[in-house]
Amino acid sequence: AETGYDLWLRYQPVEAQWRDRYAALVTQVTAAGGTTMLVAAGELRRGVAGMLGYDPVRRETVIGDGAVVLGTAQSPLIAPLGLPLAKLGREGYLIRSAAIGGKRVTVIAGNAEIGVLYGVFRFLKLIQTRQSLDDLDISDAPRLAVRVLNHWDNLDRYVERGYAGQSIWDWQKLPGHKDSRYTDYARANASIGINGTVLTNVNANADVLRPEWLARVKALAEVFRPYGIKVYLTARFSAPIELGGLKTADPLDPQVARWWKDKVDEIYRAIPDFGGFLVKANSEGQPGPSDYKRTHAEGANMLADALAPHKGVLMWRAFVYAAENPDDRHKQAYTEFQPLDGKFRDNVLVQVKNGAIDFQPREPFHPLFGAMPKTPLMMEVQITKEYLGFATHLAYLGPLWEEALQADTFRPGKGSTVAKVLESGAATGMAGVANIGSDVNWSGSQFDQANWYAFGRFAWDPQAKAEPIARDWAAMTWGNDPAVTGPIVRMMMESREAVVDYMTPLGLGHLMATGHHYGPGPWIADLARPEWNPVYYHKADARGIGFDRTATGTNAVGQYAPEVAARFGDRKRVPEQFLLWFHHVPWDYRTRSGWTLWDELIVRYDRGVAAVEAMQAAWKPLAGKVDARRWEEVRDFLAIQRDEAGWWRDASIAYFQSVSKRPLPAGHAAPA
């Protein structure tokens, strides 16, 4: 039975009419090269065996009609073709219908073998999605250099904010046993262009830097290397004290710098292509340079200098807000980081979350994007759905990421989208907090696989669009029947807005109950730090609801470019989806639909629940059209989601009504 283990690389047999067309153009596979080329040929062989039903790898070396020729620019068969590979970079590829020795062939070429592997996955996708293989002329290259998963995996295999079982890193059996799952993980990532993985949690445990752990990391790096995937680790800033026995971790102390340099050299001796470090410093209790009155730049640069001789990268997170700081949490990262623009080393990437608070169902883009033109910024998104119903709620995040990437920062001028800001740095990248665990379906649900898939596609091309990505994923994961993919893509495209509606409509945010962040908790007001309490975010009172972040309030809007600030700061001009994010609005304020704000809120909660019911209705007729086991799992999860969407709506409305003292509008569905 299908479990979902194969992800989007299912390679199921194609329909007879397609099989004959494809078979004529894939008669044999020719490849020569190193381990990555072997992996590329192996993947093609596996895909063809599954989809077309034969083994295309032949003993004879003579090229015939229909050969698929894999190679780099230097390969003897490819070089004479004079293909325009130069501008595609190390990871780009080209797929072309061509003639070699009078035979009609398909060439899959890259400047390096990794490009060929990416090209092979693209070629297989053509078959998976039933595209023609005639007259191919495809070329592609990633627009961002560092495309990494961030695993929030602890060394005891507990995954922080993970909803798919334990960590897939089975440290206890490493390095002696390399689970075959690591290879499948690498295949899946390579198929979507992910080229790095941070193995450990941002809330870091320094132990991973000990020799016995590095031996395990090395084993994983060896599995991933042929797939173009580098390993990175989180570095706990206080490691020189904890592991090195030093009295300080002050980044300006020469002994501290020496300790890190030696540690980095030790890592590179074991893992010559080690990617670098990811650091969460002075955030939520993590140690960092401010412990020694040093800046983020001073802390980051010290580590960056240790990595630079090895071409390592330092990813330094901008997710900071301090207990002692009474200012709007929304503003704190900008306040701390923006003045440091230009002060970071070239191999530092400042890693900024898509929004200023924390991976909410909807947030405006982070004001740091565009505001640090002399500093490479990478964007961090959360693939795991900490605030969107974990693995049980169906929420396709493609539209969320597209919205963030297409947001116009107006810095330096109109059209400067977040995507363009990301592409413009001397170093470029995007990070996704992984949703992967030991569950047989990897992500805790079938549909959460789509978020892993979409992350890779957006990191490769931040200009990508969510809907075509959903279509590709649906076809590869559920088959090519339009009667199946049509409803699935519609469900996906509407799913995130449904979550916004039943959890945090109209620009509300951070109303999830404490700690787990799963259910509603808008009434919570008693936590130690004010900015952890949901009441801090919605500020509902007898008069109205919402957070005044305009000039009359915290003036967080002032951190955006003037054009953006003018729009967000004006109740009439702010997109209604951000209304309560930036404004405290009276309950009887008229929204664009003509309702009072109070009624509009309730309409949105109802709409969210109705959207989940619509997903249930769309899924039901797919019984028998998709395999039973996966169908039943989705059916069950949608039922859970429907119940919980109802809880969200009913609990939220009941609480807000206790504050607003307003009657429920006519037509509002009674609580289930």
Ligand code: GCU
């Ligand atoms: C969120 C999340 C934490 C995580 C933090 C981070 O606040 O709840 O678990 O550590 O983000 O990104 O560092």
